[in-house]
Amino acid sequence: MVRAVRLKRIARQPKSELYPPGHIKIVQALRSLLMEKEFNAITWSDIAQTAGVNEGLIYKYFKDKRNLLHKVLEAYFKEYLAKLENDLKGIDGALNKLRKLIWSIINASNEDRVFAKIIFLEVRNFPGYFESQSYRLVKDYAKKIKELIEEGIRTGEIRNDISPWHLRQVILGSIEHLCLPGVIFNQEIDPDTLTEELCKMLFTNIGTHRN
Amino acid sequence: MVRAVRLKRIARQPKSELYPPGHIKIVQALRSLLMEKEFNAITWSDIAQTAGVNEGLIYKYFKDKRNLLHKVLEAYFKEYLAKLENDLKGIDGALNKLRKLIWSIINASNEDRVFAKIIFLEVRNFPGYFESQSYRLVKDYAKKIKELIEEGIRTGEIRNDISPWHLRQVILGSIEHLCLPGVIFNQEIDPDTLTEELCKMLFTNIGTHRN
Amino acid sequence: MVRAVRLKRIARQPKSELYPPGHIKIVQALRSLLMEKEFNAITWSDIAQTAGVNEGLIYKYFKDKRNLLHKVLEAYFKEYLAKLENDLKGIDGALNKLRKLIWSIINASNEDRVFAKIIFLEVRNFPGYFESQSYRLVKDYAKKIKELIEEGIRTGEIRNDISPWHLRQVILGSIEHLCLPGVIFNQEIDPDTLTEELCKMLFTNIGTHRN
Amino acid sequence: MVRAVRLKRIARQPKSELYPPGHIKIVQALRSLLMEKEFNAITWSDIAQTAGVNEGLIYKYFKDKRNLLHKVLEAYFKEYLAKLENDLKGIDGALNKLRKLIWSIINASNEDRVFAKIIFLEVRNFPGYFESQSYRLVKDYAKKIKELIEEGIRTGEIRNDISPWHLRQVILGSIEHLCLPGVIFNQEIDPDTLTEELCKMLFTNIGTHRN
DNA sequence: TATGAATGAGGTTTCATTCAT
DNA sequence: AATGAATGAAACCTCATTCAT
Secondary structure, eight states, X not given: OHHHHHHHHHHHSOGGGGSOHHHHHHHHHHHHHHHXXXXXXXXXXXXXXXXXXXXXXXXXXXXXXXXXXXXXXXXXXXXXHHHHHHHHTTOOSHHHHHHHHHHHXXXXXXXOHHHHHIIIIISTXXXXXXXXXXXXXXXXXXXXXXXXXXXXXXXXXXXXXXXXXXXXXXXXXXXXXXXXXXXXXXXXXXXXXXXXXXXXXXXXXXXXXOO | OHXXXXXXXXXXXXXXXXXXXXXXXXXXXXXHHXXXXXXXXXXXXXXXXXXXXXXXXXXXXOSSHHHHHHXXXXXXXXXXHHHHHHHHTTOOSHHHHHHHHHHHHHHHHHHOHHHHHIIIIISTTOGGXXXXXXXXXXXXXXXXXXXXXXXXXXXTSBOTTSOHHHHHHHHHHHHHHHHHHHHHHTOOOOHHHHHHHHHHHHHHHHBSSOO | OHHHHHHHHHHHOOGGGGSOHHHHHHXXXXXXXXXXXOGGGOOXXXXXXXXXXXXXXXXXXXXXXXXXXXXXXXXXXXXXXXXXXXXXXXXXXXXXXXHHHHHHHHHHHHHOHXXXXXXXXXXXXOGGGGGSHXXXXXXXXXXXXXXXXXXXXXXXXXXXXXOHHHHHHHHHHHHHHHHHHHHHHTOOOOHHHHHXXXXXXXXXXXXXXXX | OHHXXXXXXXXXXXXXXXXXXXXXXXXXXXXXXHHHSXXXXXXXXXXXXXXXXXXXXXXXXXXSHHHHHHHHHHHHHHHHHHHHHHHHTTOOSHHHHHHHHHHHHHHHHXXXXXXXXXXXXXXXXXXXXXXXXXXXXXXXXXXXXXXXXXXXHHHTSBOTXXXXXXXXXXXXXXXXXXXXXXHHHTOOOOHHHHHHHHHHHHHHHHBSTTX
């Protein structure tokens, strides 16, 4: 009896719960510390204290601080990608999908400031990032955006003199700079307005239907 | 005679020569170190060694490492602004000016990788930056871009349903993300192509002549 | 049986034993260094070496050198107060108690030169001292002396035209200057003689019985 | 002619004016810095800045910081001694002289807080002080007090079972502790009250006329 | 006499990391 | 799995001091 109950409980647990409690506390601690401080100003001892965990324990789970940061980003990103996949289901047309995707990133940046902070401000200046697992996720994701654009070009929704790579960069950069003031100065980020404004600038032009 | 020559020599001296040699060496040292390393991995002793100067001397001129970084950025930015002002002279029309401005930033990012690195990767994650003199320059500059856009709207070159603030952010973010791969992975950045691509995406649409 | 012994041993341990060994060694190290050097000439590395402990460890336990000094004083003072309380038990009359108290401080200054050095020479010139825990102990102690004097006035042992505050200062200052040459030049301090001389000057006069 | 004028001018100048201006400025600077800070927290560069003088110049005049401090004390003390000598003129009786002397020190401590700070708080913890010229002045002065007491004993004004050395220490220590709170916490010091209180406690008793 | 520039040496402080329990 | 204690190395920083001018 007892055993059955146990198994059941474990089966129900979301994946992250499978990590030992110390591991979870440490990841949580970094997340919450990143709300107040920049990454470089956060020390192991900050993290251990916030996590309510011994400093030495961290070494059981993480190679170094950057490694931990990348793990945190990875977790965020996986969450985000799952949500996104769902969001895009049932949407027709490359432009519509792009619009939704834009809204989705901005929305995530608004709801998870730390996520945005990490991706916009903390990982890029560190070379090791580009060898990390989390960067691979980002790259895959970026690739998918490019493919979406190429799909749009094939279907004729997007002008065929547009370079997919350049457009992707323009979209990502625009989103970033539209969100950045909100992220840095803790101001409101309005996904609807920002998406609307950005698409107004890009889509009517990019699209072939009007030119 | 001698006296006249003297006056002339003093008058000719560029501004940077007014700093004591140690000061100049230190600034140069950080510039060159930033080519190889990220800012946080650079230590005082790195800088002092590279500059061929005593560590203690750095404190005579700079409060701390961030302060030095901001000073370096400031110097770059002033150089850049001077060049830009010249570049924009004699150009007619807001869109043409914007195009030139875009080219100008991309070009600067290409020629001065360190400049781009600092501005894209190193300063933004540090709160103190936003109180620095160099940030004030950046803000002034951003303001001017917005005014350029507003001018375009007034003259009818730019659609009047475009929000200047949002457009400015889109432009700056686009530039940044178009240059970023080049800056990070030390690849070529082609100002002409990038400018062309970006303007193609934005201008035909923003402009009123077609809608 | 074994268990009983254990409990007993733990119960007997003096409080200081509860600190980790490194902490104790550091405090001891400063105590012994103060015998030879003035506080300002003592460095962290002196302390660490003397304690046979890593320099960094000091920061685990003490905020800074002054903080450590105050902790050392605190320990001394607590020891002293405990002894004093015992010494005063069973003594009748405010003047007799004062005499015993005077003897007690002089005696402590003689036996613990470092204690006297700290209190007479090292803490007072540092403003932070007056916010420290150890200063609070000193103040409480000084207050008790004043109350003893007031008691003497109430009981008629001490002239009622004497200001308790001034008398307290006179007593403390006298003690200090009587001990100072001994403390500074490492000469003998004779508690009996000094107490006798001081009381001769003060008590016959302060007392009401003769005036 | 010129020479005569010169000599005259020099002769008229007060003694301190004979020092070069840099010297004077440096001494003044330390005096004024001691009002705000403890001696150990004052650096050469503080002093040079306050004096409006180059750091290197200090080495022309002073061996080290302590040496400078002792020079400052010396200057104060000489001023004080000159005043005191005048004050004591025409006063009859050892006790009256002592009373005046007590008043005089307390008064000086009130008017020149820095003087009191130096003597009560800053010099004693430094061994080198006891080899300094300024300490010699202090010792001479203390000796004179002892002689004054001995004179009082000889003339019968003071009880002959009083030890002059002990009484001198009691007087000096009492004065110090009566002034100390005022000096440390920048409170008012009232020479009249303090002198009155101290003498009330000591003199009626010490004197033979009543016993 | 006085200054600006620079230095050397060592003090202070921080932190990632290890290890026995 | 987790902790408490301690360490080593290197960073940061300060300051007294010197020297050419």
